[in-house]
Amino acid sequence: MYVAVKGGERAIDNAHAWLAEERRGDPSVDELSVAQICEQLSLAVNRVMAEGSLYDPDLAALAIKQARGDMIEAIFLIRAYRTTLPRFGYSSPVETANMACDRRISATFKDAPGGQVLGPTFDYTHRLLDFALAAEGDTPEAAEGIARHEPTPHITEFLNQEGLIQTEEDTDKTPGDLTREPLELPANRALRLQSLSRGDEGFVLGMAYSTQRGYARNHAFVGELRIGKVDVEMEIPELGFSIDIGEIELTECETVNQFTGSKTEPPQFTRGYGLVFGQSERKSISMALVDRALRWKELGEDNLGAPAQDEEFVLYHSDNIQATGFLEHIKLPHYVDFQSELELIRKLRREAMGEMKEAAE
Template sequence: MYVAVKGGARAIANAHAWLDEARRGDRDVPELGTDQIREQLSLAVDRVMAEGSLYDPELAALALKQARGDTIEAVFLIRAFRTTLPRFGGSLPVATADMQIKRRISATYKDAPGGQVLGPTFDYTHRLLDFGLAEGRDVPPAPMAETGLESAPHILSHLGGEGLMQAEPDGAGAVPDLTRDPLEFPAERALRLQALARGDEGFLLSLAYSTQRGYGRNHAFVGELRIGAVRVSAHLPELGFDIEFAEIVLTECESVNQFQGSKTAPAQFTRGYGLVFGQSERKAISMALVDRALRAQELGEDMSGAPAQDAEFVLSHCDNIQSSGFLEHIKLPHYVDFQAELELVRKLRRAAGADALPEAAE
């Protein structure tokens, strides 16, 4: 923290007090509770959990309240808190095929095996402001709010059964932990997916859109998008068996891309993959498209120099906390640096015989 002038500490304390007052807002308006944020701004809560790498809706709601709705600031708060938590071990891979599905759609199969469930979605709304919400109108329960699927096999598994989908490796081996170890290049797919899962949604959305517009030649179909609850388990060696200890909501997307084949592989479809905390389907789809674009070199495809195909560019800039930290630091005092540059410019002007600077610039 910079305290560059006399009285700086007092000014900072006053700024914090002003921030608290601004956060509270008009005191004639009831204070917003974290339970209201968690239940009524759930998509914002889910985004904070995803990009903060911590699944805790209550803490994410608190972070949003403290951050005055600034999603990136809330993510920063969650990540900072996450570093204080003890680590007892790792969970087993979750079985998304056993997901308790609330939403499941496919753009590739009309009659998807197991059925499609539209679920709670904005896809078919008219995008007209509902002024009744401003008046506090009651919202009746949805007649089919509890309808879903107990579980369903992945749709792309049917393509795999025909040999039309590129097979994925059975085991990933040891997966690096991006929250504990710095990002290194070249980055294997497991590490790339981890970085994308906590990457900034807006950044990944822009990159995914760029692939659709030809910067990477990545025309994809959504093979399946599913949202629902999965059980989380861990193996306890001292007990000799697995135990279930949590249930979390995930969004999973598998995109389908045509692959013309190579000298070692026949023509088939390939997969892009996205898996995100909560209901975050735009993020999951974006992640799947960018994941597939980053596989271009692995698949022997044309490397056109598109940003989405450059792993170092994507992974080094998708983290909004690193990006905002580097960007926002330039608003902090840099008096010495600037004065040195100012003196250098004056010296160069004098050496070149330039007119003296205007008095106002002095």
């Protein structure tokens, strides 16, 4: 037993060394720096921060490098590191209406109050490989215009002036914290939004797409999509007031959904909501669509049996770290379990063959 254990350790050490060699790649090629990942692969960094529940671009970039570009492995590394950090307190809710928007669009109003700001987006690019990017060292031309840095009100608030959109519940109740307490069902909306924000982008996208194809009767308009930086404040009891501790980049999406009314609610527009770290439009829109689908009970709608309306199915399967752990554990040794299964199958085959032989005679 002692020799087997030592042999296993030696094999694992060799696997780690081989992994490090593969991570580095060809030594004749310059090593990729954390700063390069942070600056030039920012969307990947944003995803790792969002699903890892830790806003730190440098650490997210380091995790991507360590994971050889495996996003889920990088997210796992960030979540694991996050658990080692002390908690000094809670920040105040951020005011996204005060966001300095780099991008702000609406699919509901052409002349949106406050103006449309296209910002940095792939929406209008041709999906053709740009071989000019293979020429290293090229510097792109600076964009014309002045970045917006003044507060911009939410477009849905203009709809609310006519009473056409559902008023969100205003509560001072402190929401639960999924990073410290396990998810329990049924979950309130605050916990559902936390879970979706941390959820795997591909899974949440698939659920959102299903609602658009008819699984949840969820026809939505993007009331507003905005990307920008917001100040983060924290109240200091000794001072008696809050102080600015930094700023973070966020993507926020509010969808507007037609609602014909129910036994408890009048006809009006309802909202879906998405908010994630960094620039992550696809995730925030997907999150808003799934959020709206999960609100069927509180709005008095019928449950159509759609997957996106099933709270347990969505929330328990959206976490890619939990899913990865359960899936990948089957790679580990299961020798004893398999031997018992093997003996069972052999026994069943002997019995079945015996019955077949008796029937033939």
